[in-house]
Amino acid sequence: MPFTRIAVRAGKPAAYRQALTQGIQRALIATFDVPDDDIFMLINEYDDSNFVYGRNYLGITRSDDLVIIQLTVSNTRTVDQKKALYQRIADNLAEHPGVRREDVFVNLVEVQKENWSFGNGIAQYTR
Numbered sequence: 001m002p003f004t005r006i007a008v009r010a011g012k013p014a015a016y017r018q019a020l021t022q023g024i025q026r027a028l029i030a031t032f033d034v035p036d037d038d039i040f041m042l043i044n045e046y047d048d049s050n051f052v053y054g055r056n057y058l059g060i061t062r063s064d065d066l067v068i069i070q071l072t073v074s075n076t077r078t079v080d081q082k083k084a085l086y087q088r089i090a091d092n093l094a095e096h097p098g099v100r101r102e103d104v105f106v107n108l109v110e111v112q113k114e115n116w117s118f119g120n121g122i123a124q125y126t127r
Helices: 014-032 079-095
Strands: 003-009 041-048 069-075 104-109
Touching: 003 014, 014 041, 014 069, 014 079, 079 104
Parallel strands: 003 041, 069 104
Antiparallel strands: 003 069
């Protein structure tokens, strides 16, 4: 169950934002075996003064089209799965809506399975 937060500069059209969620979800399905309907994503838009990043950190030249993606996931994936996810997200977003690979920033936050409740006040993964 990934929970995804996406941060972008304000002003992107709805179709662009939808393409981001679809590309990320396709990558999660392909690399993390996430079910199709296991999708929980938030998109936050920021103005210039509230979107701060290192334009050249680690020698990667970023633009104002930077997309910051934070995924909270259960700590059940291998390093190879994580690498495959990063690559697939970058590939998908480069294909549509046309995000430069240099502008795809991904951060995984891993949590224990008991840290999820999908509703009804139940920790579904502890059964």
